[in-house]
Amino acid sequence: xxxxxxxxxxxxxxxxxxxxxxxPNNVLQSWDPTLLHNIKCLxxxxxxxxxxxxxxxxxxxxxxxxxxxxxxxxxxxxxxQVLLKGTRCTLDVRTPMQGARxxxxxxxxxxxxxxVPLCLVLRPDNNASIVGKVDMVLGNLTELVSLDLYLNxxxxxxPTTLGQLKKLRFLRLNxxxxxxxxxxxxxxxxxxxxxxxxxxxxVGDVPVNGSFSLFTPISFANNxxxxxxxxxxPPIPPTPPAQSGISSTGAIAGGVAAGAALLFAAPAIxxxxxxxxxxxxxxxxxxxxxxxxxxxxxxxxxxxRELQVATDNFSNKNILGRGGFGKVYKGxxxxxxxxxxxxxxxxxxxxGELQFQTEVEMISMAVHRNLLRLRGFCMTPTERxxxxxxxxxxxxxxxxxxxxxxEPALDWAIRKRIALGAARGLAYLHDHCDPKIIHRDVKAAxxxxxxxxxxxVGDFGLxxxxxxxxxxxxxxxxxxxxxIAPEYLSTGKSSEKTDVFGYGVMLxxxxxxQRAFDLARLANDDDVMLLDWVKGLLKERKLExxxxxxxxxxxxxxxxxxxxxxxLLCTQGTPMERPxxxxxVRMLExxxxxxxxxxxxxxxxxxxxFNQAHHYNHHQPNANWIIADxxxxxxxDELSGPR
Amino acid sequence: xxxxxxxxxxxxxxxxxxxxxxxxxxxxxxxxxLKDPLKNLQNWTKSTFANPCSGFTSYLPGATCNNGRIYKxxxxxxxxxxxxxxxxxxxxxxxxxxxxSNSISGTIPQDLQYLVNLAVLNLSSNRLEGExxxxxxxxAYLNVIDLHDNxxxxxxxxxxxxxxxxxxxxVSYNKLSGPIPASLGNRSGALPRFNATSFEGNKDLYGYxxxxxxxxxxxxxxxxxxxxxxxxxSLVLSFTGVCIWLKITEEKMAAEEGKVSQYMPDY
Numbered sequence: 001x002x003x004x005x006x007x008x009x010x011x012x013x014x015x016x017x018x019x020x021x022x023x024p025n026n027v028l029q030s031w032d033p034t035l036l037h038n039i040k041c042l043x044x045x046x047x048x049x050x051x052x053x054x055x056x057x058x059x060x061x062x063x064x065x066x067x068x069x070x071x072x073x074x075x076x077x078x079x080x081q082v083l084l085k086g087t088r089c090t091l092d093v094r095t096p097m098q099g100a101r102x103x104x105x106x107x108x109x110x111x112x113x114x115x116v117p118l119c120l121v122l123r124p125d126n127n128a129s130i131v132g133k134v135d136m137v138l139g140n141l142t143e144l145v146s147l148d149l150y151l152n153x154x155x156x157x158x159p160t161t162l163g164q165l166k167k168l169r170f171l172r173l174n175x176x177x178x179x180x181x182x183x184x185x186x187x188x189x190x191x192x193x194x195x196x197x198x199x200x201x202x203v204g205d206v207p208v209n210g211s212f213s214l215f216t217p218i219s220f221a222n223n224x225x226x227x228x229x230x231x232x233x234p235p236i237p238p239t240p241p242a243q244s245g246i247s248s249t250g251a252i253a254g255g256v257a258a259g260a261a262l263l264f265a266a267p268a269i270x271x272x273x274x275x276x277x278x279x280x281x282x283x284x285x286x287x288x289x290x291x292x293x294x295x296x297x298x299x300x301x302x303x304x305r306e307l308q309v310a311t312d313n314f315s316n317k318n319i320l321g322r323g324g325f326g327k328v329y330k331g332x333x334x335x336x337x338x339x340x341x342x343x344x345x346x347x348x349x350x351x352g353e354l355q356f357q358t359e360v361e362m363i364s365m366a367v368h369r370n371l372l373r374l375r376g377f378c379m380t381p382t383e384r385x386x387x388x389x390x391x392x393x394x395x396x397x398x399x400x401x402x403x404x405x406x407e408p409a410l411d412w413a414i415r416k417r418i419a420l421g422a423a424r425g426l427a428y429l430h431d432h433c434d435p436k437i438i439h440r441d442v443k444a445a446x447x448x449x450x451x452x453x454x455x456x457v458g459d460f461g462l463x464x465x466x467x468x469x470x471x472x473x474x475x476x477x478x479x480x481x482x483x484i485a486p487e488y489l490s491t492g493k494s495s496e497k498t499d500v501f502g503y504g505v506m507l508x509x510x511x512x513x514q515r516a517f518d519l520a521r522l523a524n525d526d527d528v529m530l531l532d533w534v535k536g537l538l539k540e541r542k543l544e545x546x547x548x549x550x551x552x553x554x555x556x557x558x559x560x561x562x563x564x565x566x567x568l569l570c571t572q573g574t575p576m577e578r579p580x581x582x583x584x585v586r587m588l589e590x591x592x593x594x595x596x597x598x599x600x601x602x603x604x605x606x607x608x609x610f611n612q613a614h615h616y617n618h619h620q621p622n623a624n625w626i627i628a629d630x631x632x633x634x635x636x637d638e639l640s641g642p643r
Numbered sequence: 644x645x646x647x648x649x650x651x652x653x654x655x656x657x658x659x660x661x662x663x664x665x666x667x668x669x670x671x672x673x674x675x676x677l678k679d680p681l682k683n684l685q686n687w688t689k690s691t692f693a694n695p696c697s698g699f700t701s702y703l704p705g706a707t708c709n710n711g712r713i714y715k716x717x718x719x720x721x722x723x724x725x726x727x728x729x730x731x732x733x734x735x736x737x738x739x740x741x742x743x744s745n746s747i748s749g750t751i752p753q754d755l756q757y758l759v760n761l762a763v764l765n766l767s768s769n770r771l772e773g774e775x776x777x778x779x780x781x782x783a784y785l786n787v788i789d790l791h792d793n794x795x796x797x798x799x800x801x802x803x804x805x806x807x808x809x810x811x812x813x814v815s816y817n818k819l820s821g822p823i824p825a826s827l828g829n830r831s832g833a834l835p836r837f838n839a840t841s842f843e844g845n846k847d848l849y850g851y852x853x854x855x856x857x858x859x860x861x862x863x864x865x866x867x868x869x870x871x872x873x874x875x876x877s878l879v880l881s882f883t884g885v886c887i888w889l890k891i892t893e894e895k896m897a898a899e900e901g902k903v904s905q906y907m908p909d910y
Contacts, residue, residue: 174710196709213808216760216784218714218736253866260874268881272888 146170150196154178158202160185172196179203182225187212195219299364300376302387307331307341307378314343325459330390338390339375343383353379360386363461366433370425372448372458391456393449396506400444400513400548409550412559414453415510419563420588421455422447426503427581429460430496437461440494442502443483443516444509482516482529487575497575500584504570507563508534513548531571538564563588565597572600665733666713667692670703672730677747683721712736714760720744727766732757739763743789746770751790756781765789767813775814777802787811791844799824799848812837820847828852 144165154176162171163185171186174196181204182197192211198221205226206212310331311318320328326345332338356379364374378385393399396418399410410418422442429437439446439460448456479488485501488494505516508530514521516530527533537546544553547560566587572578579587579596587593670692674684685704695701696708707715714736726749727742737758743765750773751766761782767789774797775790786808795817803809804826812827823842828851839852849856 172709194709194714198710208808213810214738214762214784214786216738216762218709218738218760253869256866256870257873260870261877264874264878265881268878268885271882272885 142166144168148172149176150174152176156180158183158186158197162186163188165189167191170194173200175199177201181205182207182220184209198222299360299374300387302376302378302385304378304380304383304385306334307385307387309334310339311341338392340388340390342386342388344385356384359461362435363437366429366437366461368425368428368432370421370455370457371428371460372456388458391448391458392451393453395445395458396447396449396455396510397444399449400509400550401515403550409548410453412551412555416559416563416588417453418447418449418455419507419510419566420585422457422506423503423581423585423588425455425457426499427585429457430499430581436496438494438496439499439502440488441479441483442499442506443480444506445480447506480516482531485575486573495575496580497578500570500578500581501575503581503584504567504578505531507567507570511548511560511563511567512546513550534564534567562593565593569596569600663696663712665735666695669713669728669731669733669737670695670706672728672733676726676728676749677718677723678725679721679723681722683723684718707739709736715739715741717741718745723747725749727752727771729754731755734758736760738784739765741765742769744768748772750774751776751779751795753778755779758782759784761785762808763787766793768792770794772796774798775800775803775819779803780805782806784808789813790817791815793817795819798822799827801826803827813841814845815841816844818847819845822850823848823853825851 142164145167147162147165147168148170150172151174154173156178157180158173158178160183162168163183166189168189169191171189171192172194175198178197178200180202182202184207186192186195187207187210189211193214195212195215196219198219200223202220202223202225206220308314310333311329312331314329318329318331320330320340322328326343329341329343330338331341360374360377367373372388372391374386375389376387378387394402396410399407403409426439426442429439437460439457441459442457446457446459448458450456479498479502483502483505485498488498488501508514509516512530512534514530514533517528518530519528521528521533527536534546537543543557543560546564547555566584569587570578570584577600583592583596587596670687671689674687674692677684679687686702687704691703695703695706695713696711701708701713703713705716705718705721706713707717713734716734716737717739719741720743723742723745725747727747729752731737731740731752732754735758738760739762740755740758741763744767747766747769748771751771753776755761755764755776756778759782762784763786764779764782765787768791771790771793773795775795777800779785779788780800780802783806785806788803788806788809789811791813792815795814796819798821799814799819801824803812804824819842827837828842837852842848842853
């Protein structure tokens with residue numbers, strides 16, 4: 001790295017200087033006189049090369065002809081005094097200072113020389129020092145870069161005019177006897193780099209502004225200044241480094257994660273809550289749409305809340321049974337009355353509200369001693385409920401087959417009454433309702449018993465309610481196996497006569513206490529269907545085997561036979577030949593059964609003669625049961641065909 | 644009387660104070676930790692360390708003296724390597740330390756805090772690592788802190804904003820992170836505030852005068868990922884839980900309902 005420290009216009013002066021110097025270390029070897037003529041840059045690696053080179057000798061006058069020579073400064077011992085790097089000083093070789101001089105004298109010498117000094121160093125030799133005051137006129141040396149007046153015996157104040165030295169970079173006034181305050185004008189010298197005012201008698205405050213910002217107590221040591229070191233800011237205990245960035249990031253991430261987790265888990269939680277509410281009762285409560293005071297004729301419209309309270313929130317413990325239309329719950333209303341609440345299956349509740357209301361109204365029109373009266377209903381957008389009075393004695397089926405040991409069996413008189421009551425109820429449905437109602441699922445389980453063991457037909461009207469297309473042809477056959485009339489099973493077409501068939505089977509259940517369809521009978525090699533089993537026994541004339549053993553023989557044979565006759569009439573294969581329910585009622589009341597039976601026996605006889613022409617032996621109308629095979633429900637004439 | 648003698652003695656000693664033992668230790672240790680592959684440090688010898696200054700004359704290249712003590716150390720652009728010795732703090736009169744434009748590595752010694760007269764600290768364009776020592780605040784006269792173009796990490800110490808005389812501050816082009824102390828980026832009153840050029844080139848530095856939260860430890864993408872991931876996980880978990888629970892309760896209910904006789908009245 002080559003620095004150009006010295007610029008000059010003629011090599012003669014330096015050449016003269018070189019020749020005049022004793023140079024034991026050969027540091028001036030590069031000062032080639034020929035080079036010095038041609039180049040304008042004197043290559044010194046570092047200034048200290050010279051400062052430390054122990055050069056001795058006399059300065060030559062020729063150096064005075066170097067107006068632009070910078071940096072070099074002789075001390076009073078005529079040694080090269082190398083100043084700070086970057087300092088620009090003018091060398092005035094005509095004034096070798098010897099002995100003590102006043103500063104004014106020195107300055108006069110300098111100005112008399114006719115050059116404007118850039119650098120002023122006044123240093124005494126070991127024997128002398130400059131005395132006097134720092135003169136105000138120093139402020140006129142505006143080109144001055146360095147002012148070194150240290151280690152003299154200067155007295156007085158530091159002149160304010162020194163602040164005019166706007167190019168000053170070095171100001172060293174230390175080790176004098178200066179007094180007074182530090183002029184504030186000094187702080188305006190922006191270029192000031194080095195300041196030393198130490199070891200004087202200065203008083204007052206130390207300025208801290210402007211260029212003085214750089215200067216530390218070292219520059220002001222050993223004075224009488226108020227607070228020599230401008231008070232440093234109190235040392236702060238190192239606070240723990242702020243982790244806000246990281247922690248806030250973590251907080252954001254955590255918050256986002258938690259939020260998302262909640263957001264995503266919310267559907268599941270909602271689902272869980274919904275199912276929890278829904279699972280036991282499958283209900284949506286929309287009470288706002290309900291007006292419990294609305295009555296449809298005799299019908300009360302219940303609120304869902306009411307029914308929820310009544311059934312203990314549709315608790316499973318209150319389930320009475322399950323039919324084709326939904327579960328039935330036992331409940332107790334606020335007035336203390338017991339009710340059975342039938343909850344229609346969800347898929348059945350898609351119909352319009354108006355339609356449902358109409359149908360319910362229709363059912364409620366069927367009011368009869370032997371029909372289960374509809375007390376009311378409940379309707380929400382998702383639920384349809386029907387409210388019936390609770391029947392304390394259950395159903396015929398449960399009384400026949402699920403009787404506990406403590407309950408007495410249904411005696412014969414009650415069974416007769418049940419047969420008549422059920423027939424009356426069905427007859428009313430068929431004949432006195434407009435439009436007529438076909439039950440389609442007549443069976444012992446659907447004949448309920450009130451507290452007086454009066455038959456009450458239940459579960460009617462719903463088929464129609466559920467099947468809004470007002471035809472008797474349903475997509476699915478409704479009914480219970482063993483009770484379904486053959487033509488209903490084969491054609492899907494139902495009529496009053498299908499109900500008559502079911503009623504007939506129900507009568508047989510009532511008499512025998514058996515199930516209409518019981519696979520258990522297979523074990524005894526008997527018929528699975530009750531009707532076939534009864535017919536088989538009748539052919540063998542085993543009436544005792546046929547009648548329910550629970551009766552313990554307490555029955556009248558004739559009446560049993562009559563009931564069986566009615567049952568058989570009702571279960572004829574051809575719907576046309578079955579009596580109407582109103583006829584059944586009359587027969588049971590003792591009117592016309594014998595005639596009807598006689599007639600049918602004759603017809604059967606003829607038919608059998610016709611079919612088994614030559615195998616027929618003799619005929620005893622009252623002694624022998626002539627019974628067509630129920631399974632051959634296709635009319636015999638169709639089998640044989642006309643001759 | 645005694646005080647006077649002491650004063651006289653010190654006064655007598657000052658003019659040509661020979662070498663200072665503290666400076667010698669300072670320079671010796673510094674020369675040991677600094678590496679000078681190109682031999683640019685001429686005269687950095689033990690004999691020079693013992694007597695670096697003669698009054699205002701420095702015999703040591705790069706060192707400047709005042710009153711027999713080193714007050715400025717300027718070793719710039721010399722291809723120096725190695726590290727900065729913590730014993731540099733023995734140069735107690737040091738007012739200016741300029742080691743810029745070298746290849747010095749290691750950390751900035753905390754012990755620089757003992758350079759109580761330090762006014763200029765320029766360590767720019769090196770390979771310095773680690774954090775900016777907050778203890779620099781104890782150098783109460785610091786006017787200039789220039790650390791730009793290094794490999795410094797961590798956050799900018801908040802305390803640096805308390806340096807009343809700080810007029811130049813540059814930490815640009817480092818690997819600093821975290822928020823810019825308000826006391827530096829948004830200073831009030833007569834204190835100069837430092838603009839974005841003092842802080843730019845630090846990927847993870849944010850806050851005025853730089854854009855707020857420019858980049859954080861976790862990118863937005865990562866946060867969204869975490870959120871979605873945990874959300875999906877909780878979704879799966881909660882639905883599984885709900886399904887299992889529903890299954891159990893349904894089975895219980897079915898078992899309960901199974902007790903209901905099929906021969907109950909049908910209504």
